[in-house]
Amino acid sequence: MKFTSASLLLAALAVAACDSKTATMGESAASSATVEAVTTVPAVAGTSGTRATSTDEANATPAPAPTSIPASKAGDAAAILARPQVPILCYHQIRDWTARDSKNAKDYITPIATFKGHIKMLADSGYHTISPDQLYAYMTTGAKLPSKPIMLTFDDTDLDQFTIARPELDKYGFKAMYFVMTVSLGRPHYMTKAMVKQLSDEGNIIGSHTWDHHNVKKYQGKDWETQIDKPTKTLEEITGKKINYFAYPFGLWNEQAFPELKKRGFVAAFSLAEKRDQNDPLFTIRRIIASGYWTPRTLHNSIVQSF
Numbered sequence: 001m002k003f004t005s006a007s008l009l010l011a012a013l014a015v016a017a018c019d020s021k022t023a024t025m026g027e028s029a030a031s032s033a034t035v036e037a038v039t040t041v042p043a044v045a046g047t048s049g050t051r052a053t054s055t056d057e058a059n060a061t062p063a064p065a066p067t068s069i070p071a072s073k074a075g076d077a078a079a080i081l082a083r084p085q086v087p088i089l090c091y092h093q094i095r096d097w098t099a100r101d102s103k104n105a106k107d108y109i110t111p112i113a114t115f116k117g118h119i120k121m122l123a124d125s126g127y128h129t130i131s132p133d134q135l136y137a138y139m140t141t142g143a144k145l146p147s148k149p150i151m152l153t154f155d156d157t158d159l160d161q162f163t164i165a166r167p168e169l170d171k172y173g174f175k176a177m178y179f180v181m182t183v184s185l186g187r188p189h190y191m192t193k194a195m196v197k198q199l200s201d202e203g204n205i206i207g208s209h210t211w212d213h214h215n216v217k218k219y220q221g222k223d224w225e226t227q228i229d230k231p232t233k234t235l236e237e238i239t240g241k242k243i244n245y246f247a248y249p250f251g252l253w254n255e256q257a258f259p260e261l262k263k264r265g266f267v268a269a270f271s272l273a274e275k276r277d278q279n280d281p282l283f284t285i286r287r288i289i290a291s292g293y294w295t296p297r298t299l300h301n302s303i304v305q306s307f
Contacts, residue, residue: 121296
């Protein structure tokens with residue numbers, strides 16, 4: 001599959017828009033409980049709530065490397081599924097809408113002021129960003145998390161994730177996970193290799209997101225090498241770190257992908273809002289799209305309803 005332009009990727013993302021709209025409810029009925037050891041500070045947009053504090057961060061258990069957790073200490077699928085889910089948000093482009101943007105595309109394009117409102121709401125409401133290593137330790141062993149944990153993730157390597165999102169997160173001491181699609185590195189409107197390295201050096205986590213956003217459910221033959229092996233190696237060379245996490249393009253997965261990803265050293269994989277696989281929840285970790293249409297209050301309500 002040849003990558004041609006940003007518009008091609010947006011068109012592809014629109015195919016998944018329907019999933020993101022149904023996703024918000026996902027498993028909400030079954031998982032509206034608050035994560036263990038999480039306080040319940042109300043989040044109201046435009047008000048000053050409880051900001052993240054160093055004390056809260058210190059109360060969290062330091063996250064060990066996923067590979068250092070013995071299999072004997074890791075819970076089985078039933079134990080993992082029994083733990084309340086941590087809210088995980090997914091962003092794509094952070095820029096103002098243009099006349100060319102379709103109605104569906106706007107779900108994936110968060111206007112700058114809207115994004116800033118989202119992040120301020122999370123900070124004012126007392127949310128603490130956590131790393132995927134912290135999430136993995138919590139899911140597998142029940143390790144303690146800081147109060148009101150949340151994960152922020154960014155897909156597809158857009159330049160505005162570095163120029164706009166990064167400084168806004170820094171303002172509140174937030175860290176994020178960036179799932180990088182390597183075909184676009186260095187192209188106009190996308191991040192460079194140096195930017196990806198800087199994000200990693202600053203304490204953010206880099207994850208693999210294929211070479212050119214090809215649907216994992218359609219892989220055959222050399223696709224695993226082209227879409228997973230080579231891009232992951234590229235990211236490891238850029239960051240100097242092992243890449244442990246993967247995000248499915250469009251959030252689409254099948255069971256046949258799990259052994260292939262495990263064989264390549266991944267310890268977990270992130271989808272969008274579909275229900276988790278009951279036998280392998282670590283490879284179907286749920287996220288929700290933080291829609292460009294959502295006000296801070298709508299985002300808060302969606303977090304509560306979906307997780």
